[in-house]
Amino acid sequence: MNATARVLPFPGPGGTAAVLTGLGAWVPPRVLSNAEIASRLDTSDEWIRARTGIHQRHIVDPGMSTSDLAVEAGQRALKSADTDRVDALVLATTTPDRPCPATAPDVAYRMGLERCAAYDVNAVCTGFLYGLASGAGLIAAGVAEQVLVIGADTFSTILDPDCRNTAAIFGDGAGAVVLRAGSAHEPGALGPFDLGSDGRDADLIMVPSGGSRQRSTVTPAPAGSEYFTMAGKAVFRKAIFQMAGSAQAVLRKAGIGLHDVDRFVIHQANVRIINGVADMLGVPVGRFVRNIDRFGNTAAASVPLALTSATESGELRAGQRVLLGAFGGGLTWGSTVLRWPDIEAM
Ligand code: UT7
Secondary structure: OOOOOOOOOOOOOOOOOOEEEEEEEOOOOEEEEEHHOOOOOOOOOHHHHHHHOOEEOOOOOOOOOHHHHHHHHHHHHHHOOOOOOOEEEEEEOOOOOOOHHHHHHHHHHOOOOOOOEEEEEEEEHHHHHHHHHHHHHHHOOOOOOOOEEEEEEHHHHOOOOOHHHHHHOEEEEEEEEEEEEEOOOOOEEOEEEEEEHHHHHHHHEEOOOOOOOOOOOHHHOOOOOOEEEEEEEHHHHHHHHHHHHHHHHHHHHHOHHHHOOOOOEOOOHHHHHHHHHHHHHOOHHHHHHOOOHHHHHHHHHHHHHHHHHHHOOOOOOOEEEEEEEEEOOOEEEEEEEOOOOOOOOO
């Protein structure tokens, strides 16, 4: 059975929906231009712009880690929601501060959210969508009334400095939303969700060592195996196919059509992937939010960062129907829809 074929009831049996009430994002100040990458690798500003749509990205300086970005974005989202209390913090990341323990409890502690439930979710670039579904699930199950969902990644810390295939694409950043228990009819109510995975292609996007398969206590890890690797061409086609399929699946569940969606906010992996999804769906690309030129691919931060950019610019306005979608390592993909609430992004 296809991983995305099962229709889950939404909202939960109790009828409680998760409503988005706050949004914030943060990127580290250091800007890395294409020209700077081209000065040390066999690439060019023209190639990167033409093949990816990326003009620059932000990266952390040594000493700054994923939790630092997550705290900044989380604080902004709480301010946007005008609250200082949550029952749970879900951190979507593939670049935790350490392999163990999870980074979320440290983020919660540093934000003054002591004693709240806090855990990490790893679905690579789909992490924020999985995090949203996880937060919405906590609310639907009555486990939490208010949840902070953060997507934060520092891929610059795991890239091979000599690999032009990945160095040009990824940037660092964080974005966050606050969810609270409410009704499915309110603006900001999330759902339904479509989530899926295909572990047959786990090797297409990976960090080979550092886990239990490559045991550092038995065999020293091969040189370079701690770096992130991606089979770009294979991933490119699958990203378009799965994000378009997931968008159609979630709209079927919601009982609405593509023409009912005012804005598509999907993972900013490559501007040609966004164009490809628009083409495959037959939707004008002007309805797709894009900020990849300024930030590159920020993995789990990509969707909330794009939401923040689009809210600040006025491209995303209260009352519009928005489809969120992502695709990433695992392989994983996911989508949800909501009516955009009247909020100020921070
Ligand atoms: O976030 C998770 C999902 N991630 C993605 O969805 C990323 C998906 N993949 C991509 O965005 C694209 O595949 C890339 C941007 C990674 C590569 O672009 P492409 O147009 O698919 O290039 P390609 O892989 O087909 O490579 C074409 C050529 C190759 O050279 P040869 O073998 O034809 O001589 C590459 O080595 O382009 C070369 N190339 C580069 N050249 C200059 C790859 N990266 C670069 C570079 N600068 N940075």
